Amino acid sequence: MGTEIAHAIADGILGGGVYALMAAGLTLVFGVLDIINVAQGILVVLGAYLSYVLSVHLHIDLLVGLLITVPAMFVIGVGIYWLFIRTLRGAERTSMTLLACFAVALIIEGVLYREFGSNYVSLNAWYVNQSVHIFGFYLADIYLIGFGLAVAAVVVLYLILYRTTFGRAVRATMQNQTAARLIGIDVNRVAALTFGIGVAVTAIGGMVYGSITSFTPNSGYDLISRLLAIVILAGMGSIGGALAAAVFMTTIEALVDIWQPDWSIVVFYLAMVIVLTFRPQGLFGRHAVRAQ
Amino acid sequence: MRSHPHRARYLALGTTALLAAALIAGCSSGGGSKPSSSGPIIIGTSLSLTGDFSTDGIAFEKGYELWVHDINAHGGIMGRKVQLDILNDNSSQTQVVTNYTDLINVKHVDLTFGPFSSLLTAPAAEVAHRYNFAFIEGAGGSPLVFGEKLPDVFDVALPVANELDPFVNWIKSLPASQRPTTAAYPMANDPFATPQVQLAQSELQPLGIKTLYSKIFPEEEPDYLPNADIVAGKKPQAVILGSVDVPTVAAFMKGFEEQHYNPKVFVAAAGPDQGSAFESAVGGPGNANGMMVPDAWYPGYPSATSQAMVNEYVAKYGGTASGVNADVAEAYSVGEVTAQAVEATHSLSGPKLIAYLHSGVTLTSVEGPVSFNSIGENVKAIAFIFQWQNGKFVQVLPTTATGSVPILYPKTNWSS
Numbered sequence: 001m002g003t004e005i006a007h008a009i010a011d012g013i014l015g016g017g018v019y020a021l022m023a024a025g026l027t028l029v030f031g032v033l034d035i036i037n038v039a040q041g042i043l044v045v046l047g048a049y050l051s052y053v054l055s056v057h058l059h060i061d062l063l064v065g066l067l068i069t070v071p072a073m074f075v076i077g078v079g080i081y082w083l084f085i086r087t088l089r090g091a092e093r094t095s096m097t098l099l100a101c102f103a104v105a106l107i108i109e110g111v112l113y114r115e116f117g118s119n120y121v122s123l124n125a126w127y128v129n130q131s132v133h134i135f136g137f138y139l140a141d142i143y144l145i146g147f148g149l150a151v152a153a154v155v156v157l158y159l160i161l162y163r164t165t166f167g168r169a170v171r172a173t174m175q176n177q178t179a180a181r182l183i184g185i186d187v188n189r190v191a192a193l194t195f196g197i198g199v200a201v202t203a204i205g206g207m208v209y210g211s212i213t214s215f216t217p218n219s220g221y222d223l224i225s226r227l228l229a230i231v232i233l234a235g236m237g238s239i240g241g242a243l244a245a246a247v248f249m250t251t252i253e254a255l256v257d258i259w260q261p262d263w264s265i266v267v268f269y270l271a272m273v274i275v276l277t278f279r280p281q282g283l284f285g286r287h288a289v290r291a292q
Numbered sequence: 293m294r295s296h297p298h299r300a301r302y303l304a305l306g307t308t309a310l311l312a313a314a315l316i317a318g319c320s321s322g323g324g325s326k327p328s329s330s331g332p333i334i335i336g337t338s339l340s341l342t343g344d345f346s347t348d349g350i351a352f353e354k355g356y357e358l359w360v361h362d363i364n365a366h367g368g369i370m371g372r373k374v375q376l377d378i379l380n381d382n383s384s385q386t387q388v389v390t391n392y393t394d395l396i397n398v399k400h401v402d403l404t405f406g407p408f409s410s411l412l413t414a415p416a417a418e419v420a421h422r423y424n425f426a427f428i429e430g431a432g433g434s435p436l437v438f439g440e441k442l443p444d445v446f447d448v449a450l451p452v453a454n455e456l457d458p459f460v461n462w463i464k465s466l467p468a469s470q471r472p473t474t475a476a477y478p479m480a481n482d483p484f485a486t487p488q489v490q491l492a493q494s495e496l497q498p499l500g501i502k503t504l505y506s507k508i509f510p511e512e513e514p515d516y517l518p519n520a521d522i523v524a525g526k527k528p529q530a531v532i533l534g535s536v537d538v539p540t541v542a543a544f545m546k547g548f549e550e551q552h553y554n555p556k557v558f559v560a561a562a563g564p565d566q567g568s569a570f571e572s573a574v575g576g577p578g579n580a581n582g583m584m585v586p587d588a589w590y591p592g593y594p595s596a597t598s599q600a601m602v603n604e605y606v607a608k609y610g611g612t613a614s615g616v617n618a619d620v621a622e623a624y625s626v627g628e629v630t631a632q633a634v635e636a637t638h639s640l641s642g643p644k645l646i647a648y649l650h651s652g653v654t655l656t657s658v659e660g661p662v663s664f665n666s667i668g669e670n671v672k673a674i675a676f677i678f679q680w681q682n683g684k685f686v687q688v689l690p691t692t693a694t695g696s697v698p699i700l701y702p703k704t705n706w707s708s
Contacts, residue, residue: 004525011518018515046540109342118347119569129575130708131550137525139423140517140550214539214547214573222512254518261509261519262481288598 007137008258012251014139017147018212019246022205023227024153024239025198031237032174032194035085035097039105040227041220044197046108046207047073048215049116051123062125062207063145069203076198080104081192105220112217120214128211132149146208150243153201157239160197170194175238226268233272235282245283301428307519332375333368333640335360335630336395337405338416343383344512347537347569348408348619352431353378354407354619355623358605360437363627367632381412388412392419402640405626408619410434410452410483417445426645428630430622436483438667440523445668446640446649448625448657450675453487455586458518458677458689459559462699463530465691468500472529472556476505478519479534485511485561489534490588496530504528511536514694518594520547526541527553542573544642549579554700564680567591570613575707577683582677582703589621589659598658605609614685632656 026040037043047069054065084100127145131138161167172180173190181187209215209223230249234241252271256264275283337356342348347503364557368374371408377399381387388407392461395401396419406413406429411433420427422443429445433452437445441486460534463471477493479486486508497503504526509519523531535541541563546555564570564585571580591602591613632655637644654663654672661672677689681700688699 004522007521008518008523011521015515015517118350120347120542120566120573122542122573122575124575129546131552137521138551139548143517165324212517212543214542216347223345248664250515257509258522261507265510265512276483 003136004258005255006135008254009141010135010137011143011249013247013253014096014147014282015250016141016243016247017150017252018143018205019226019250020150020243021146021153021208022202022223023234023242023246024150024157024205025200025202026227027231027234027239027242028157028201029198029238030231031196032170033085033097033191034094035095035101035195036094036228037198038098038224038228038249039080039108039220040102041144041203041218041222041224042071042105042108042112042217043202044209044223046076046112046228047203047213048123048177049217050203051111051207051210052064052116052121054126055123062123062128062211066204066207069207070106073203074196074200076117077196077209080199081195083166085195086188086205087194092161103124107233109220117219118216120216121210122214123207123210124290125174125211127286130267133247140212142211143207147214149204153204154240154243157201164189165194168257172174176191229269229272235284241284243280248283300700314629318568326337326387327452331372331374333370333403334399334401335403335405336373336377336379336380336392336399336401337411338379338382338388338391338395338407340408340412341380343381345408345412346565348431351617352408352623353695354605354609354628355430355620357642358601358608358620359624359627362526362601362604366592369631370638374381381407383409383412385412385415388416389419392416396420396423396425400638403630403634404428405623406430406432410436413437413445413447414440417442420444424644424646426633427631428626428633428649430626431619433669434483435659438669439676441667443650443668444646446629446660446664446670447561447668448659448670448673449622450586450588452484455488455561455675456677457491458675459532459584460492461588462689463501464499465495471499472501472670473503473531474504474526474527474528474557475521475532476526476533477503477507477532478505478523479508480511480536480540481508481645482511482534482536484607485534485536488561489532490515492532496532500531508534510517511540513603516540516543517547517706520544520597524548524551524553529556531555531558533558536561538566538570538573542570545574545579545583545706546619554703554705556619557584558582558703559586559677561586565590565618565678567617567685568611569617571680573685575679578707580680581682581702582679584677584688585616586677588673588676589618591677592686592695593621593660595658595660597656599659602621603608621658625659625662628657629655629662635655656708680696 006276022044027039029035050069051065088096127141130141171191190249228247234245253264253268256267339353351514364373404425406433414437417427421442427444427500428447433447433449448494479489541560564583566586605616635646637648660674662670663672665671676687679688687695
């Protein structure tokens with residue numbers, strides 16, 4: 001039983017890394033732009049399909065392919081912001097952006113259905129089904145890679161936000177858009193670039209997601225509720241918090257799987273509710289994040 | 293056949309839709325379909341063209357369309373052309389109720405075909421029953437549907453609870469020394485998956501096959517790795533997986549491979565029957581080798597009408613014969629059975645069709661003979677077990693059945 005518990009904890013921690021990769025863009029976009037990007041799930045799937053195209057048709061390794069998919073998704077993200085979100089202003093902006101993101105999700109899903117059909121596909125590389133023997137059990141290489149990429153993504157995003165001029169502009173925009181404009185920050189440009197970065201990170205999440213499970217253009221729907229739960233638990237806008245919250249929730253879920261797997265999803269959301277009862281701002285509350 | 297669990301967020305909408313449907317029913321005259329005319333026969337159906345069941349729903353759409361193309365090419369039914377009216381239910385139990393209410397009460401279709409999955413068939417059948425429509429379907433074979441004991445439901449496919457019977461019988465036929473000694477029964481919480489696996493477990497345990505794991509996990513689990521790891525850690529010789537789709541079984545296979553664990557025998561309720569979609573999702577023929585799945589049909593099914601349908605499918609939609617999944621045949625069979633019933637009764641009347649289909653008559657379909665009992669189960673359906681062998685999807689059980697080839701046992705190691 002001890003080994004089983006240890007294995008479940010390891011699975012939970014590594015699985016949390018994968019979810020953090022998928023949720024990082026969502027929380028970044030909300031933190032800066034106050035946009036709940038409900039298209040995040042389908043963007044993860046889009047990232048997975050981009051990796052699929054490079055891998056199957058151009059025989060480019062999944063990890064190497066990130067050098068192409070991350071910039072491509074960045075461009076797509078900037079394009080989505082520029083086309084669908086930039087012009088939305090006023091009191092109804094939040095609800096309008098929600099609808100705009102939903103429309104984007106439907107458009108992307110439709111395009112993916114048209115291009116790839118409804119059959120399941122998955123990503124393959126020599127390391128996808130490999131594992132290493134540690135502490136008496138095997139850990140999947142792709143999950144270790146995913147966790148490493150999640151930590152790296154969090155560090156890179158942190159450095160961008162806190163060690164660059166652009167990051168200062170982003171944080172100023174997070175705190176007060178009007179004041180940011182007054183001191184000469186091009187808020188639209190910052191917003192577009194931030195949206196692009198959020199979507200770019202999703203390319204990494206998509207690659208890992210597509211490597212651990214098979215997917216169709218419809219798979220985004222199963223993801224979005226979990227990703228939202230993670231960023232809410234983390235505290236909307238907290239990138240490091242997303243990693244911590246994802247690890248926390250997937251670990252609890254993996255432990256419940258040992259005894260009562262049919263309760264695992266219930267416990268996943270129950271954990272969120274309990275934490276929010278005592279800490280409504282999430283583990284790393286938004287106000288605290290913006291004050292950093 | 294495959295289905296998915298309830299979605300709580302649809303409950304409120306579902307209640308509203310049901311109330312609305314009840315009101316509409318109260319205001320309508322009822323009594324089944326409209327009298328025939330000289331125009332085309334309109335057949336209404338709701339399919340999951342988007343949402344969780346979209347892979348199967350789209351395959352069903354192709355199966356229905358293929359049948360309509362064929363029947364019209366042969367002069368239609370009773371000399372009238374056939375036309376489909378397909379609505380998308382987005383895999384929602386609420387929408388499927390709305391759709392059938394709309395098809396029957398607003399669009400006044402002549403006949404209805406069933407949707408995909410037991411979970412959608414159960415509420416849809418109630419709507420059809422309210423309006424006295426014969427509800428012939430091909431993917432609602434679980435106790436969830438038959439438990440309603442509705443007189444209008446007719447499932448042309450194999451009842452799901454009995455799907456693993458050939459597998460269990462084969463295990464029983466093995467000498468004790470060759471049988472697996474231990475087994476695991478992971479099951480998705482789904483009316484399609486659990487009944488057959490639980491029945492198999494109840495029959496294998498008395499043979500002395502020790503149960504090492506038997507648990508139900510949520511169907512919408514996005515990551516099955518922890519579940520797969522737990523099963524792999526117990527190292528059962530047989531795994532009977534209550535899966536509902538390709539990702540479930542693919543995730544367990546992947547988890548097992550990563551844990552360097554390979555069962556002697558691995559049968560999954562659904563997933564390996566999805567042709568090339570399964571093979572590509574699990575990383576190719578090496579991994580697929582030895583995987584088994586129950587079903588009532590496969591592309592190589594030795595019947596002339598089945599072969600003709602497969603050839604037409606490939607000609608119309610492309611791909612290869614092995615890529616045609618069983619959903620297409622189930623949908624096509626629904627059309628065949630409906631046509632035979634209408635021609636025999638020379639009527640589109642729901643009550644007449646229902647009485648005819650309950651008469652014990654044996655009809656034909658690309659999946660084999662069809663005859664219904666009092667709750668609409670196809671008692672003539674034949675259960676088979678299929679297995680992937682060196683890139684081919686072949687029938688292996690029952691061993692005495694025409695077309696069965698020797699079973700690959702024990703299964704080969706992953707990627708070999």
